[in-house]
Amino acid sequence: MGHILEILVVALIGLAIFGPKVLQSLAREAGKTAGHAKNLKDAFSKEVSDVTDQIPRVPLNSRQALEMLTSSDKKEERSSSGTQESASKPAPETVGKPVAAEE
Numbered sequence: 004m005g006h007i008l009e010i011l012v013v014a015l016i017g018l019a020i021f022g023p024k025v026l027q028s029l030a031r032e033a034g035k036t037a038g039h040a041k042n043l044k045d046a047f048s049k050e051v052s053d054v055t056d057q058i059p060r061v062p063l064n065s066r067q068a069l070e071m072l073t074s075s076d077k078k079e080e081r082s083s084s085g086t087q088e089s090a091s092k093p094a095p096e097t098v099g100k101p102v103a104a105e106e
Contacts, residue, residue, distance in 0.1 A: 017029075
């Protein structure tokens with residue numbers, strides 16, 4: 004209740020000093036300025052969120068590091084579908100046979 008009384012006192016003093024027309028234009032300009040400040044704040048927060056989305060995550064402990072490494076390995080395996088599978092798997096006929104040393 005005390006804040007409402009303070010605002011009322013300030014408004015009455017402003018009305019007495021500036022008059023109704025000047026007080027109305029001051030209030031209008033204050034509203035426009037507040038709207039402009041809100042738009043600037045929204046644009047700034049959008050820029051900050053865009054930048055933070057582009058910054059790579061940093062692991063805080065070993066578990067997070069392991070999860071990040073395994074998830075990136077899975078993404079790489081999915082992206083290189085069949086070409087890497089055939090190169091990384093040995094031919095079926097060589098599985099389980101000892102490798103002979105060349106002389």
